[in-house]
Structure formats: structure tokens, C-alpha cells
Amino acid sequence: IKCTCAEMLCCCGKCLVIHFCYLHCVVDCRWLYRDSLEIEDFKNKYVFVTGCDTGFGNLLCKKLDRKGFRVLAGCLTEKGADDLKECRALSELSCDVTSQDSIEKAMEWTKTLGLVNNVDVHYPWHTESKLNGVIAMTMTFLPLIKQARGRIVNVASVLGRFAVESFSDCLRHPLLWIKVCIVEPGFFKTAVTSLEPIERELHRLWNQLSPEVKASYGDKYLDNVNVNIQRLIMNAVCDSDLTKVTNCMEHALSAAYPRTRYSAGWDAKLCLDPPLLHAFLCS
Structure with missing residues (x-):
């Protein structure tokens, strides 16, 4: 049977x-199987969560x-600690990640296999103190x-x-026998994304500005911010299903082969996917 070159190329x-x-x-299939493997003997594994x-x-928790x-x-308030008292194998203590004394007292309580730095570095005014808390917690428990x-x-x-990504990446490469994972959630409905504290903080920062800076924005700058529109946008963007994030955290702690990065929420996947390729190549 004679075949033309085009037919051979097509075949x-x-x-x-x-x-x-x-x-x-x-x-x-191999990746899914490997991703589903878990470590053994959870009851002897200690995890500290802030x-x-x-x-x-x-x-x-x-x-x-x-x-x-x-x-x-690690709870900052008694109300938060009381909410966790129903858990059997759980101990709660007061822990302020911005205080080195508080961190060192927390370290005396436990043998730690895993550390979860669940610190909300969401806004510019949070960055310095909260990032220092992440670094202090990590270096103390390291x-x-x-x-x-x-x-x-x-x-x-x-x-x-x-900032958290850079610190985690710098920590991961020299400590090859320790797994360092990053969980990158998008916008979820938590106390951090509530508009009331954001508005209070904006007014506090506005009152600290000099008259010259206020004049450059206009005296009625804050009055022109439409709170109702902001609330509508936040309600539309923020996801109420927090398990999308905690499932990632749980996998990072319990998986035999945890991922380097986890993106939780559609907006996080949309914004944060490019670093995943960089993490894969570096690792």
C-alpha cells in the first residue's frame, strides 16, 4: 500500500x-497519588498555630x-481561648506574636513538629509588626x-x-530537611476583611497627616469615600467558605509530600499562579 509523505506525517x-x-x-495520576499520601501517627505530632x-x-485548630x-x-484574647476549650487534644495559651517574651513563654509549653504562622499581614500598616512576629516565631521555634x-x-x-514569601523562600533552601510551605489565601470573610476596623484605621491615619498633606487630598477626601460601594464590593469578592484555606493548611501539615505553595480562592489563583512556576523551578 502506497502512502504519501503527507499521510505519513499525519499518522x-x-x-x-x-x-x-x-x-x-x-x-x-502519579502526582495525585503522591499528593494523597499522609504522615503516620498524628497523635504524637505537635502543632503550634498562631x-x-x-x-x-x-x-x-x-x-x-x-x-x-x-x-x-496561640490566642490573643480569652474569648478566643474559651471557644477552643471543647477540643480534646488541644491546649490554648495567650500568645502575642509581636512580643518576644510571649513567644518564648509559648515555646516552653510544647514539643513542636509543625508551626503555623497564621498572621494577617493584609494592609501596609500591619506589615512591619506582623512580619517581625512571623520571623520571631519561626526563629524561636526553629x-x-x-x-x-x-x-x-x-x-x-x-x-x-x-515579605512573607521572601522570608519563606530564604528559609527553605538552606534547610532542605524541613518543609517550608506558603498558603496564599485570597479575600475571605474574616475579621480582617471587615470594613469597620479598616475605616477606623483609615481615620486614625488621616488624623496623623500634616495639614499640607491633607490639603493635597482635599479636606473632604474621607467623606467622599462611599462606604456602601466598598461594602458591596467586599461582599461580592470575599468568599465565606474558610475551609478552602484550612484544607490547604491541613494538607501542608499532614501530607507526606506537602506542596511548596498553596493558593486558596479564585482570586488567589488568578493573582498568584506565576510564583508557583518560579517555586517549582527553584525547588
Whole structure:
């Protein structure tokens, strides 16, 4: 049977496409299987989580407790600690990540396999103090985590992620036997994304400005900010399903092969996917 060159090329092209699809399926199945593997003996694994009064930290502690981890929850208020008293294998203590004395007292309480720095670095006025808290927590607990060959999970929001990402990347490469993961949530309905504290902080910052700076913006600058429109936008953008974030945190702690980066929420995936390729190439 005679075949033309065009027919042969077409046949070869189809074979290559089929071969590529098969290889892609094999790689995907292998990745999914590897991603589903978990570490063993959760009941002897200690995890310290900061920022547990509300939101992601509070929900994560309850999930880890149900899974069997020994959880130490760092709370800033008594109300937050009281909400976690129902958990069996969970201990709560007062922990202020901006205070080195508070951090060192927390370290005396536990043997740590995992550390979750659940600090909300969402806005410019949070960055310095909260980032210093992440660094202080990590460096204080690092000897324990090294000894346990454990892992560190840092939460970096969409708006305040660059400093936390850079610190995590610098930490990861020299400490190859410690897993350092970054969870990057988008906008979710938590106390941090509530408009009331944001408005109070804006007014506080406005009152600190000099008369010259205020004049450059106009005396009625804050009055012209339409709060109702802001609230409508925040309600439309913010996701109420916090488990999208806590599932990522849980996987980072319990998986045998945790990922370097996790993006939770459609907006996080839209904004943060390019660094995933960079992390893959560097790792």
C-alpha cells in the first residue's frame, strides 16, 4: 500500500499526540497519588498555630484536633481561648506574636513538629509588626522544628504576601530537611476583611497627616469615600467558605509530600499562579 509523505506525517502526528496524552495522564495520576499520601501517627505530632481567636486559625485548630494532632493554639484574647476549650487534644495559651517574651513563654509549653504562622499581614500598616512576629516565631521555634525534622506553614495574604514569601523562600533552601510551605489565601470573610476596623484605621491615619498633606487630598477626601460601594464590593469578592484555606493548611501539615505553595480562592489563583512556576523551578 502506497502512502504519501503527507499521510505519513499525519499518522506520526496522531501517534505523538496520543503518546503525549498518555504520558500526561500517567504523570497526573502519579502526582495525585503522591499528593494523597499522609504522615503516620498524628497523635504524637505537635502543632503550634498562631492567630486562633477567630477565622482560619480557629477553624484549623478544630480540624487538626479532630484529625488527632496535639494542637497548641496561640490566642490573643480569652474569648478566643474559651471557644477552643471543647477540643480534646488541644491546649490554648495567650500568645502575642509581636512580643518576644510571649513567644518564648509559648515555646516552653510544647514539643513542636509543625508551626503555623497564621498572621494577617493584609494592609501596609500591619506589615512591619506582623512580619517581625512571623520571623520571631519561626526563629524561636526553629531549633525544635529542626530536631523533629518538622515543617513550617506561613500564611501570606494577596496584599501582603511578598515579605512573607521572601522570608519563606530564604528559609527553605538552606534547610532542605524541613518543609517550608506558603498558603496564599485570597479575600475571605474574616475579621480582617471587615470594613469597620479598616475605616477606623483609615481615620486614625488621616488624623496623623500634616495639614499640607491633607490639603493635597482635599479636606473632604474621607467623606467622599462611599462606604456602601466598598461594602458591596467586599461582599461580592470575599468568599465565606474558610475551609478552602484550612484544607490547604491541613494538607501542608499532614501530607507526606506537602506542596511548596498553596493558593486558596479564585482570586488567589488568578493573582498568584506565576510564583508557583518560579517555586517549582527553584525547588
